[in-house]
Amino acid sequence: MRRPRTHRDDVLIAAAGLACGLVLWAFGLYSQGPGSGLPTGAVVLVPLLAMTSLALVRRTMPRTALVAGTVAVVGDQFTRGNLMTIVMFADIVYAAVVYGPPASARRIPVTTGLITIAVTLGFLAWYREPVALLIGVVTALVSFFPAITGAVVRNHRQAADTARLRAEQTALLAERDRREAVIAERARMARELHDLVAGHLSAIAIHSTAALSLDDPRTSREALGVIRENSVEGLAEMRRLIGLLRDRGDHDEPAPAPTLDGLDALVRQARTNGAGSGLVFRLSDGRAPDTVLPAPVELAAYRIVQESLTNALKHADPGEVRVVLRSADHALTVEVTSPYGIRPGPRVPGSGAGLVGMRERIALVGGEFEAGPVVERGEKIWRVRAELPVTKDDKEPDA
Known part of the structure; x- marks a missing residue:
């Protein structure tokens, strides 16, 4: 495993501490008085050199630096002493709290206080x-107060890191x-x-295929x-939709959404489009x-009927297509049935997007949806059934 490199600031701290300590030693300035009888000379520099060497690893090996620094500062007390040895020991205590593991950061202030x-x-x-x-005050200045300062700095850094992480998470969530x-x-x-x-294009495809398949001028003209x-009509719908997408003006009123009151017109249009395919359309509004x-809910129900009629024009056998609406206290039921089998004549291939869209619409309003072939009265039919929940609060208009 590659060992971490010494930080540039640690090199500067070690160099500055050594230089200041040598200046104090050269001028004969010691931390203990001349009456102590302790040795002077080059022996004073041994703890200083040890402490400045430990400053190089104060960030990469904080616990080792603290243990060895404690030994060095104790050894300094058996000489006349150098003030920079004590000052640099205080810095090592501070670094051990700031850069050490969380357990050391919690224990060192308590230990130095004791x-x-x-x-x-x-x-x-x-x-x-x-x-x-x-002496107690000096001990606190050298050990306890640096440890407390380191704990405060570490807590502020952790709070800043937490705030930065929270900001990054918020940005990720926003994205x-x-x-x-x-x-x-x-x-x-x-x-x-x-x-x-889809409905307009399906009718165009069916009638254009019929016009090409049947050599009958009257049928071709009707088609x-x-x-x-x-x-x-399809071009008008497309222009309206493109206009809504392009126009972002706040002054414009939103386009009115279709309602179930327009089902009569929808069924009449389907009756016209499906006349040549032998389809009869009936609406029963209960x-x-x-x-x-x-x-x-009303928009979802309208779109369900619209897509079901489009699918009937593309796939249903000749016969009756029924649209039934029933309302209860807490639900609106929409059911569309059409003959199911192998229809002769022109057909339009389906992609399945219509069923997917219907399921999505019903899921958005929390309803239930089912579509598929069933047997009813001995006949095979295709049935689309959607149950849309309507709560009491939803049914009451705003005052």
């Missing part, structure tokens, strides 16, 4: 004079929400585009009429006259 109390009480018992309190919003908007636009245009009508539905 050592300060023990030294103060010990010298008071030895000297039995108030001057012993000064994820933005992407989800973009995906949801694309899905909504895909549903709207499919629901608005061309239906093609023209659906192409004009809702109460005073039924008020929330806009999302």
